[in-house]
Amino acid sequence: MKKTAIIATLVLATAVVFISCDSKRQPGKIYMPDMAYSRAYESYAPRDSTKFTMDPNDAGNRIFYNNMPAAGTIKRGDQFPFTVPNDSNGLINLSAQVKNPLAPMAGKELEEAGRLFNINCAICHGAKGEANGPMAPKIGGVKSIIAASPGFSDGRLFFVMTYGQNNMGSYASQLSKEQRWRIVQYIRTLEPPKTAAPAAGAAAPKADSAAVKK
DSSP states (O other), rough: HHHHHHHHHHHHEEEHHHHHHOTTSSEEEEEEEHHTTOOOOOOSSOTTTEEEEEEEGGGGTSSSOOOOOOTTTOOTOOOOOOOSSHHHOOOIIGGGGGOSSOOOOOTTTHHHHHHHHHHHHHHOOOTTTTSOTTTTHHHHOOOOOOHHHHGSSSHHHHHHHHOOOOTOOOOOOOOOHHHHHHHHHHHHHSSOOOOOOOOOOOOOOOOOOSSSSO
């Protein structure tokens, strides 16, 4: 009986050694290998159309994958979503409540904002925002940014760049949120300096006696 147990133990140990010491090129036997070696999918890699689908109506028959980020997520380092709706109430009332989230620019940041403005805006509005860009006569109806911007909030300027207005289309696909906010800051640098209002109760300037006709 004792010999039988010893022989059985040796056989079992030998089998374990042979199973565990498999070829280095082939991994050992793994329980649930799909979980141990899950396949990573690149966003723009081609996929087998017989297994994957981008049509939500076909999600029950094949694996649904539409390359879009999960709803409610924000890209790392990106600005928070601009949630003002694209309607008259959003333009006139709600956009005025949105403040520019970026700190004031200086140096290279200001130069980069000016470069973005010249590429995307100056073609119609002109380098100084005076509606005299090379495309302005061909498009028609181009407004002077400098004439309008002092009465517009930062949020309203951002709204127009995000959704477009009149003949101007949306620039949300060409410019990131941060770039649009930077251009808003750059537009402020193009505005003429504001003149200080006279203090209340200040005496009116006296007329020049030399200019008074006798």
